Amino acid sequence: AQTVTQSQPEMSVQEAETVTLSCTYDTSESDYYLFWYKQPPSRQMILVIRQEAYKQQNATENRFSVNFQKAAKSFSLKISDSQLGDAAMYFCAMTEGNQFYFGTGTSLTVIP
């Protein structure tokens, strides 16, 4: 069974500091995609960053970057220079074919 695990239910970070959110996954497939989604209190889910499993290079999107360790099935999200607007629930997700699997989420608090 495909699973996505986020072991940190809550995290906090000082404004302007860096924080890393952890995610591990399990799959027997070689072709899959990994995602980090952000869900602010307004509830609109927003894609933060995406990683194709066949690409070795870690994806980067402005202040957001991932550390993709394929052999370890690990996919962590690093947020640099944290801003108050980064406060949200962050979901790690994986897709195989046309099925989507989400982790349970990490609630990130940004402390001014």
Next chain:
Amino acid sequence: KAGVTQTPRYLIKTRGQQVTLSCSPISGHRSVSWYQQTPGQGLQFLFEYFSETQRNKGNFPGRFSGRQFSNSRSEMNVSTLELGDSALYLCASSLGSIREQFFGPGTRLTVL
């Protein structure tokens, strides 16, 4: 281009009733997926429709059904509502692959 819209945004029903939720995808998008989000179970995939056909289905009972119209708008129906059906129901659309999906704001269903 307008985003994914969902109606209604909030809904209150009683046990045993049925409910229909609507999702209008981004213009040009042909794939619509539905997800249930609860505090206990997190985000779970319900089903995906592509060009009026159900392409994928999650592990939910038959009380949960959906359909897609020729204009790609989708409806989700839940019959014989149970207390445990109280959740935020999210819809997401994409051109074809769910790897490129965009989420709507959700419909908050409360079952009393």
